[in-house]
Amino acid sequence: MSPEPFPFRTPGADWWREAVFYQVYIRSFADGNGDGVGDLIGLRSRLPYLRDLGVDALWITPFFPSPMADHGYDVADPRDVEPVFGDLAEFDAVLAEAHRLGLRVTIDLVPNHSSHEHEWFQAALAAGPGSPERARYLFRDGRGPDGSEPPNNWPSVFGGPAWTRVPDGQWYLHIFAPEQPDLDFANPEVVADLEETMRFWLDRGVDGFRIDVAHGMAKPEGLPDMVPMDDTGLLDDHGPGDHRFDQDGVHAVHRRIRAMLDQYPGTMAVGEVWVSDDDRLARYLRDDELQLAFNFKLLTAEWTPEGLRDAITHSLAAVDGTPAPACWVLSNHDRPRHVTRYGDGELGNRRARAAALLQLALPGAAYLYNGDELGMPDVDLPDEVLQDPIWFRSGGTERGRDACRIPVPWSGTGPSYGFSSGAGTWLPMPDGWGGLTAEAQRADDDSMLSLYRRALALRASSPLVSGEDVEWLQSPDRCVAFRRSGGLVCLVNLSGAPVPVPEGRVLLSSAPVDDGKLPDDAAVWLQA
Missing domain, CATH: 3.20.20.80 (Glycosidases)
Known part of the structure; x- marks a missing residue:
């Protein structure tokens, strides 16, 4: 085709x-x-x-x-x-x-990796040691006199060893869950x-x-033991x-x-x-x-001027000299949402609004996780509804990633907030999310959704938001400020107090700019 x-x-x-x-x-x-x-x-x-x-x-x-x-x-x-x-x-x-x-x-x-239910893996189990079917995966004999020990000391990302033994005595490698056998790309x-x-x-x-x-x-080669960590x-x-x-x-x-x-x-x-x-x-x-x-440095950075500046500097350095642009991420389905990482509640929401303007002001590609634009937080779920394999593989010591995977609230006041017409959702949605829904935020000019829509529209239409270079600017203490080569200036205030906004036309701010002052934990876009 x-x-x-x-x-x-x-x-x-x-x-x-x-x-x-x-x-x-x-x-x-x-x-x-x-x-x-x-x-x-x-x-x-x-x-x-x-x-x-x-x-x-x-x-x-x-x-x-x-x-x-x-x-x-x-x-x-x-x-x-x-x-x-x-x-x-x-x-x-x-x-x-x-x-x-x-x-x-x-x-x-x-x-x-594939699923353990993939036809290839089922064929590998049936074919036995030394077969072409097993050569698609990483089957190995075990260690010890009776082969009862795993072939090496590698741990699974999800907890426990990265090896599972099959009835004929061989072991197969799974860097993640036992239901996810690794494929052998040397084949x-x-x-x-x-x-x-x-x-x-x-x-x-x-x-x-x-x-x-x-x-x-x-x-x-040889799948040697790794340094214990x-x-x-x-x-x-x-x-x-x-x-x-x-x-x-x-x-x-x-x-x-x-x-x-x-x-x-x-x-x-x-x-x-x-x-x-x-x-x-x-x-x-x-x-x-x-x-x-x-580049996950922005996702893992602390909400400090040093942390953010270091994340940006290293992210740009990594792509310097390559054909690729930088690629910015604040949240995804594997990490706590940034509203929660930044403090949850009103504090986390305020910082998340500023972070949105920071992310979208930077040169390169940007990835948003569904619900970022609504300011969705993580949700503390009861044990009995958790589904992540991390929770089970760790014996209940690691709660896993379900908290950041709650369904998106679209409309209404519950229990599924327009996500589903049915009675329930695959992970429960909490009470009190009526104001978080897309419907409620669409009608509110000051909402997180409205901020994202304005920022994305400016990013797409303004020649100021262009160019691959970032020039660091002098700024008040405990602030981060830079200029894109197209002319956009972004200032983020992490100082703990309002700071003067530089001269220029305010294009967008994550919080009201009153009397020429940018509040703490806020960001502003300016045409200098």
């Missing part, structure tokens, strides 16, 4: 360089059939909202057939749709409607299958991929002693991914690369690898 008929497919169109992407966590975005779980019908019904919000593209989390041990990141068939979310016809309808509205669509690619059949998956979706018209665990895939868990860069991630061989996989994308002009990939070293991250952004890589 030729890619030419699809919209946006123009050679050399690097549309992602300044794009604002909106992450749709499919289970939690919008439920179209009343079963309490978000789905493609629900997403299609809310596409006009996303167009009006002002984003450029969507990233849809996995909607593929899956037993849902990790809510879709355990993929049983990467070239179909999980019935709870819809079917291929409904996906095609979402894609066509998004394109009609001017929204590009990217989807998750999950190459590091050409595995690489070819990934390319087939990419072609399947690119031929349908998707505009790109977000690559899950993009610093995974490659494993060191106190914290080997989720979403951290533990450096060169951690053999599970950032092995040099991963770049060969990314070159194959890029070669496939280059056959479809106007498509792109962004990698989930938890690598904190600037030079190591830059290697993923060479001209024959990823177009974008998430």
